[in-house]
Amino acid sequence: MSSNHDHDHDDGHHDEGSYLTPRGTLFETVLSWVYTIDHKKIGVMYLTAVLTMFFLGGVSALAVRLELLEPNRIDSVLTIDPTTGAESIETIEKGSFFKSIGLADNLAEANIVYNRAFTLHGAIMVFMVIVPGIPATLGNFMLPLMLGAKDVAFPRLNLLSWYIYVFGSLLAILVILYMGVETGWTFYTPYSTTGDISQWRTTVMVASVFVIGFSSILTGLNFIVTVHKLRAPGMGWFDMPLFIWAIYATSIIQVLATPVIGITLLLLMFERIFHIGIFDPGMGGDPVLYQHFFWFYSHPVVYVMILPAFGVINELIPVHARKHIFGYNAMAFASLGIAAVSFMVWGHHMFASMGEIAAAVFSALTFLVAIPTAVKIFNWVATLYKGSIAFNTPMLYALSFIFIFLIGGLTGLPLATLATDLHLHDSYFIVAHFHYVMMGGTIIALTGGLHHWWPKMFGRMYNEPVGLLGGSFVFIGFNVTFFTQFFLGTQGMPRRYASYVDEFQTLHIISTVGSWLLLIGFLIHLFNFLFSLVAGPKAPPNPWGGLSLEWETESPPTAHNFHHEPLVTHGPYDFDRVLPPHCDPEDFPLPDKPLDH
Amino acid sequence: MAHDHAAQPDADQEFNPVDPHGHHERIHHHVYSWQFLTVVLFILLFFTFLTIVVSDAESWLVKSIAITIPDYVNALIAMFIATIKATFVLLFFMGLRRGNPMNGMIFLFTLFAFAMFLGFTALDLLNRGHVYEYKAHSIVAGGTGVGITLPSGASFQGPITASAREREIERLMAEGSPDHPGPLSREGAEHIWELHFHEGHEEHHATLSTANQHIRRTGLTPGLFIPAEHGDVSHAADPEHADPEHAEPANDQPAANPH
Amino acid sequence: MTAIDPGTAGENKLSSNAPGWERYKQAEHFRTQEDEFDACTQGFWLFLATEVLLFAGLFCFYAIYRLKYPEAFANGSHYLDPFYGGLNTVVLLVSSFTVAMAIRCAQINNQRWLNINLVITLICAFLFFFIKLTFEYIPKLSQGKAPGAFFSYPYAHDPHEPLWWSMYYMATGVHALHVLIGASLLGFVLFRSVTKQAYGPKHFTLLENAGLYWHLVDLIWIFLFPLLYLIH
Ligand code: HEM
């Protein structure tokens, strides 16, 4: 693919070592990570931080599911003292997981603990895991490599953004240690202005989200400039891998939407401290105005979550099906189109509270989002058609993604319809919908992408059968956990309650068992990855026969990414006419006749 | 971006490693002459002057010839002039005119997002209750400060402004004013308050134009316009202040409606 | 601004008494110095975009409540004296002009006037704060015209006036914070210019970006001024 094709990495450049090679003493090595401005190290640092937060968020999710295993019950028991014959009625409070492990003394307290648990789960997963999940980890690592650049445009800014992220997350953890907040991840007023009187937990939590917003802005800004300025020679806009397009569209949203959550949270903090009266009805403010402010950011941000996931799938499918992506331009423009439309639909989160005229407009606009999204799904399926599909873990994840995201996206449509949304709003249907798109979209794509790029990032192969086993557990566990919730929602189970009527229990039990399957799946992946780091076989530079630039360099890449600046002479998906670099042509042969695409 | 794409190196074109995407004419830093920059400054100063003068002239017209100019005229003119000024700053001081066109694009996208934000938010907040009247109802006790506790422990019983007045009257009763040393009776204190209130009247009382009355306003709590328990705060009874639009839409207001 | 500074900027091996701007060499991942300049200004424009959208929240605050409680906002703006607002506008416009002049001086390598212009800008920043504090914040606050629940001015005409003051302090306060940041940035630029002659025809990235920031501060004020002082 590039001019350094013939300079194989064996001849003479070995002394440089990979970016992972320790330098000097242990202390110096640690320093070389702490002060690093290498996008690869920062990507790995982000990955570590994000996975840690994923673990914390996961623990609270399991706790939430356990609390919902049984409805709360208050039983009255008549006891007769055998000696005196005196009768007494005792009430026994049952059915609360939090009470049984001692986090709460009675059911009323258990409900508060439950509120804290789902708030922490939501806030951590959204702001600290899924939003930075793909761009800051895989994006950071892969974007310059795929562009053939030495680094991102502003490497120091990149490091700064990591430190900001870690600082913000530590603030949030502080709040968790001091018992957490009860507002839900959306911090709606008046929960967030009246609850927790004279305490600082909500304020600190909001501040930590505010801080993390900056890291998101800096990452986005950095990537936009990198794409504009640092593409390798010969790489025009439409020669870029689609992952880059997705990250580019994501970055635009990050830059344009995140500042609004910044000012929203700032106003919210001032509302708490000075009672300025913008969001608090007690002071003449309007709580729905808060929701407008919040969702102006948070709706576009769901595309910050999903667009990079689309990008990952755009790489997984062509590489592992060895076929040119179907409809490259459509894919690129769909990404930009989703980014543009995402700024006009946020009102669908407030159908129940907003004026009818605005609601009708927002409903109509929301349907628009489905168009570019559907274009993408069709194109993936068309890419798979007649491809030579390798059934490995990345492909398993890509297929899971299509299946799950399809359900997630389609269930968005009844929610975008005014009449049905009024019934489904704030029910478990919503919970199921956004887990299908966020967990089933972003987390699935992240895990799949991690398997795909793991050999490149760490120079070791993971164990394929174990990966497939873990992937199957995740897929089945996910569907068991969340598909049931669609039924719960349509039957009327509201979200954010610690208890429910007995009729819902069967479905809740199924859902909770599903969450254990998910746990097993992720633990299998974790052990697979850790084992691969310690004892996995060394990875070749291009294990999958990929054509984008990151496969040109060694695994793991050298500190400077490439020995020579690559020159791009073919597209990233030309599997039918270009032999992949560093590969045995036996393994990845060209098709007999070029496929038309 | 179209620029970048169009400039992809062609096969027949010689490849220049320093200029891979073929920006043949480098974006050169344009140097404006100091005379030019000074002229821009004076234009900006002139518009600043103009916007103040226009706003004064408008108030003057309203007062002396007693014509009513709708309120939005005032707002539109002021925003129009501000936009002109901003354009000058952007084009010449910030160099959008001669700089990289991509930067101008970025700014346009920003304005797009800005417009969406303002436009759709206003679309909802100013159009409640057109179909279902119940959506236009006020938030009961909204704006009174009820339920708010300050760090000092103080809380509000009535509207904040009325509480402030109440506190001032109590202070006057205890301390009096420079002309009337205290302690004073409640009536006396209220009288002094009244005098003060009307003193600054001309300066900061604004007559509202009719334009504002067409906006559908929701969430107004009628109780706010009834002063705290003691006070018949003069302006609530004053027909000039008790604008009809507080009662609009009249059939929506709860029974506590002062009108 | 360090944040928009390129990563591994090195200095090339010109004689060490050459002025800073001549010795400057771009970070190694950029092909040319112009590429780096473009990248840095583009990054900075993106940053300005975020600033504009940050203020969008405040403008939205203003717009919604002005339309909802017009009496309170009309009264509110009558408490402010357009003279001081106008004066501050003039101060900021002049400083914007001097920043533009400073960049021009860097481009034509007039180090002396570069520094003089920056000093005038900083004086303007100081004047802005002085006017804001002595004629607005301090007298208003001492009369009890404070934001939200801390409002204690006894002669309010409209029950929603506390909301007006909240908006006023939020908008002008966030703006003043930007003036402060911009002035610090320009102070840093002035320091590097005086000590190292860091900015000249071939390299003035940081000066350009600090200038852009300062113009943005001016731009926001151009809108805040009529909204707060003139519209009634
Ligand atoms: C075809 C595309 C989609 C449509 C039409 C759609 C529509 C909707 C609607 C109308 C709601 C509001 C339901 C209610 O609260 O009553 C909603 C909620 C939500 N959606 Fe989607 N959605 C789509 C895709 C996505 C994607 C891709 C994500 C994230 C990756 C996402 C994340 C969410 C979240 C997080 C919520 C609920 C947030 C909350 O209330 O806590 N959606 N969706």
Ligand SMILES: [Cu+2]
């Ligand atoms: Cu949404």
